[in-house]
Amino acid sequence: MRPFDGPAIIGLSGGPDSLALVAAAAAEGKDVRAVVVDHGLQEGSADVTRRAVAAAERMGVPAEVVRVEVGAAPGESVEAVAREARYAALAEAANRDGREIWVAHTREDQAETLLLGALRGNPAGMAPVSVLESGPRLVRPFLTTRRADTAGACEELGLGAWHDPMNDDLAYQRVSIRKRILPALAEVLGGDAVPALARTADRIAADQAYIEQSADLTPTADCAALAAAPAPIRQRRIMAWLRERGISVSGAQLADIERLCTDWRGQGPVTISGGVRVERRGGGLNVDKQA
Template identity: 40%
Template sequence: MSGPAVVTVRRAVRAFLSAHEAHLRCGELFVAVSGGADSLALTEAAAHVGHRLDVRVNAVVVDHGLQADSAEVAATAAQAALRLGADDARVVGVTVSGPGGPEAAARKARYAALRRALPAEAALMLLGHTRDDQAETVLLGLGRGSGPRSVSGMRPLDAPWARPLLDVPRSVTRDACTELGVRPWSDPQNADPRFTRVRLRTEVLPLLEDVLNGGVAAALARTAAQLREDSEALDALAGELYSRAEQRGELDVAELAPAPSALRRRALRRWLLGAGVRELTDAHLRSVDALVARWRGQGGVWLPGNFEARRSRGKLCVSIGDTAETGETGQPTTRGD
């Protein structure tokens, strides 16, 4: 007989998969396994539920190679996944490098490796993010002033990424491993105060729980869900605005100008992402929005990747490179900052 924590995790996975049955038609399900409590509890639940749905469950372990015993840790995690019911478990190695610090570089390498492990577009990769991870993500977004999109946290489904445990506390996954007789691996980096998320987990959230008499993680997760619903509604309205304004890759200022700024910026974000601009910040979007809302004949706005957004003859256009352009008045513009 399964213990209460194991049952809780299984119920969360069953509810998630029932809500997204279309993604199970390929007959396979993938689970990202680190060897920690969250991913091991998720693996057991995915195997338990998946096999009843006649779905093959595959575990994928990413070896970041950042510690001397990383290969051994990865192999142990793969073996644990098999014991917990996974039909297959494989280890993929990655090289961690690039800008943004080791935490960001490791995350980028990990997600790239997990995506490569998926054989079909319809297949899902289950991730073991819990309610506590969601609360940490919301706090990070608040601290960075990244706006509602960031504060709305992680989506339960952002295909191919699937997060069935966002309503499950981290304590439950730990208890589930105890009930299963599994000893999870504890990543030493999860206790390293050099990492912002670690300090949020070990210092900030416990302090908030103490000062506000508990329930903070759950409240932050609820706030994220509410903001996500609001953002999705605004995104839908912004999509309609974008469709009206878009003309062969440019945007008609006359269509954009009367719209609320929140919708305009969302339409602009969709336009710029579609043009290939990445790493957009709120400051970037507000600067481009000024070409609509506060037009004074100013020059274009430089964006990441050497893109320039500018206004010309009642249209917004975006291009790459170093070119002199003609502004609304028909005169060459000087670039903005």
């Protein structure tokens, strides 16, 4: 925690990772306050948030509850929509008095993020520090910390961490990776797979940060400009253009959209979920949302 000074808000769920982060910040006298986001997705969520606030306040950290609405459209991931709503709420709270946002992602989260991204064709890693489009810095002080250590700290301190039942639901891809894939990889390797996966994710995050600092990644739909750019730049500029329109794509879909610029032969539009299509029109990319 010592390299991070804040002032900051901490995204607190009441689980062991975020409770341990609040405890560490309190022990080191950091200028922090906690924000507990209630998504209202589970029965009893209001009670969970009250207990999280009480735990933070017992450690001398002021805390508040922010309630958000999570409405996923057909074909959208409820998990992804909830995450977007959560970060929007944290950013709003941080921007009120110029604070950073601290979240308690661990080494396991980094490894899981790499595998999830790779399976979707977009391998990714989380940076220790990044900046959200809405303004505040996003800091991950526990990115080199193991999940067993946060759970152990909460047990030692008697914090009574909440266990989210969604973390046992194999219908969620991240949970399935955590409970099925990582143990299977450990069996194949004859040892813990998390450190190697997390180091790979660290390198990807560092590469991404370098590219962001060194290249023009502004959104564009200009096919000529995109075709002339190196592939890593082209892909990021297309992704930025899509994000502006609230669209996320898989790796295969991104490759098809790229070909609208680099290998144009009059092909038809690329179909995305939710009735969205990306097509080439008049030398540029265009989004068509079907009713």
